[in-house]
Amino acid sequence: MPSHTFTVNGRSVTVDAPDDLPLLWVLRDMLGVRGPKYGCGVDVCKACTSHLDGTDVRPCVVPVSACAGKTVTTIEGLADGDELHPVQEAWLEQDVSQCGFCQPGQIMAAVALLRRTATPTDEDIDAIANICRCGTYFRIREAIRSAAAKMRAA
């Protein structure tokens, strides 16, 4: 069984797994990192969204072999200890979550967007394709706007 070494939320890990095993299952079933959620397994719902070397990816379709030597950040790795990321703070301020199941992915997608642009337009926000079955989209939009403003001011 091939072995893969990479960093997850600041911790170096080595796992023995088939090359093509999706990162999502390495995280959830082998490493016990359960923030990223399964919603479809085929890059459609985006619930599993996490970061690979700072870029948003869908771990359900990223083979573990593609992570060797790289840095994976999941929702658990976003806050700095007890200090939340401004996007997480904005999510609390807007009380975005309903069932919460899509929100780790929504937040990781929003963080990636704000990394690409400090002033996201409505079209930029529209382009986030993460499904929220509870329909929290409007509060997500407000939270992204609010986080963007605060991050620009900081």
Place this chain on the structure above:
Amino acid sequence: MTGHSPTPDRSRRSFLTHLVAAPTLALVTRAASDALAPQPADAAVPTLPAIADLVDLGDLFILAGAPTSALLALAVEADGTIRFRLPREEVGQGLTTAVAVLVAEELDAPLTAVRVELEDARPELLFNQLTGSSNSIRSLYGPVRQTAATARARLVAAAAARWGLAPSALTTANGVVRAPDGRTADYGSLAAAAADPTLAVPGGATPKPPARHTLVGRPAGRIDARAMVTGAQRYTLDLDVPGAKPCVLRRPPTLGGSVRAVANRAAVEAMPGVLHVVTIPTGVAVVAETFGQALDAKAALQVTWGPGPADRLSDAEVRTRLRAANPPPLLPPLLTPYVDAEFDFAFVSHAPMETNSAVADVREDRAEIWSGLKSPIVARETIAADLGLPLDKVTVHVVQAGGSFGRRLFFDAALEAARVSKACRRPVRLMWTRVDDTRHGRMRPATHHRIRATYALGEVLSFEHRVAAAETDFRHGLGEIITATAAGLPSGLGNATLAQTLFLTTVKSPYHFGLTTRTLTEIPTGVPTGSWRSVYSANTRGAEEIVVDELAARTGKDPYLFRRAFLKTDAQRAVLDKAAQEGEWGRPMPAGCAQGIAFHEEYKSRTACLVEIDTRDPRHVRVTKAVVVADVGLPVNPRGVEAQMIGGLTDAVSTTLRAGLHLDNGLPLEGSYSQFHWARQRDTPRDVRVFVLPATGTEPGGAGELGVPAAVGAIANAWARATGSKPRSFPLSFDVDFTPYPR
């Protein structure tokens, strides 16, 4: 005219709270026996009250739950933590937060000290552990406050005894009892003394009058919000149950099909990571070290399948059968003008974000189950019987879930996990794939509607609505609730079928439309169905709101003013007026864009929705703006109510415009959100304003399902005005624009 809906006087109900022997304060509450009684009809209104005006489904829930003793358990611990065991499920609707607000309010405790935990399945609760029908806050509002008020009274009495003062001299705030001389004692330090059964509590305990509320009615954020944004919130498959291995099922190519034979069991068992391959009635289960490996193995299985009950059934036939079963409306009197309309609604998936899932640990002599369950008692009873274990050897934990919309009234994943765990003698974590959840999961039944309204001289003389629906499955405990309360129902209803009772106790018209009648005809199809947020109302009331617009057009009236003229009460008009004002009803819109408005009343609550739609790009019709007004009587947490209204709006955007299931030879074609076109950010309005009215009554109405029907009507009406077409078949855009996954 100022009318009023006669409602059962629930303020007469009272609750008895008992001390439980425990080291620190622990209480349970049950309702006293003065059960609700339907009030006589108010004969002064031109349209006689519908059954749902007299006694709605929520009343039945309240009535059925009343006699259950030991309903609510509250404990104050030595560190000041207040624990409340909630016999309901949290699926995102905000119930745990609303209950925490009620507990903190009556105890004068900080919200952060309150923990609301989901109660395990407790069969002794009988009818009092079913989450549905927007009923939880309605049924819990009285007893939760009584329980917390009693706890507060005992804590005060304990402090009074300690200090040798009269309890009436003491005050409470922020989890602390305070004496006039400045001495203080926090609740934790009093919890043991307050548990003393010999403690005298002079004057008993009465919940605060609403005028003294400091938390109820103020917006509160979810108590679990931080856990949700940090990934710490634990859903069923996130639980660490020792040794529980991932499990997925290969399901039949048609709904309800059976397993005949597995051709390559040994080869699949030899695949990397695979631990077991076992056959259960609903499919072939693979247990593996990771879900990735289980999914690969599932795909490699070669299975021959037996037929299901609906193998050749497709949409066209469902539609034909529904039309044939639906009786025609009565002939209108000669020369009376009328509006006729027929509507079709497709099957719709519940599609909760968290697919059906469960963890099970079944041993020789006992079993333990974890799952998101809205009817855990029936789940526990069914699973115990299936496993051949005594009921008291089966523990069923209710886990907070990633959405439900009615889906988790059923417990199929829990039953499957129990069967697999028993067969392979190890704990398992069973997950439905999204494709299975979309295709084999339950569906909102397809429906057909015939509506005929007659009118003359500016009055609507009659409004007749005939609904035919694929049968809705209510075999999850709701039946027992209705059966148990049938004797107390208005004349005749006690003999109606379950579906008829549900239909008649939920669907009603807010308008004075003369002789108003509704019938429901259900046909069995073999398709697995289940209540979907607002049950019959989304389609039934949605269709009616479309006809209201058509009546207005026929009589040359503005849709808003027409509704206003026919609504029954001032409270209804206040909600409609607010939506029209805030939404700038009538403002000019470019060609291809339009406003639409609709109204709905249910669950002792009422709402109006005004939307704007842009249909200029026919491939991407978008609701661009929405204004929603909700009057829920007494909003416990307006922020939570607002969230529910936004959710209901998104449901309506999705199911009205694009999201439906095509049934094709016994299986839906859709297999994921890319095919079952649930709205994404780009499909939803950039401008949403929700107004939750301050308290208009003394008790909360329901809110969880309230938002859907009015939004369906408003969106369809806006679409009609923007396109000049009549909305008749839903979803409005319903092409098979994808390649279905293989069966």
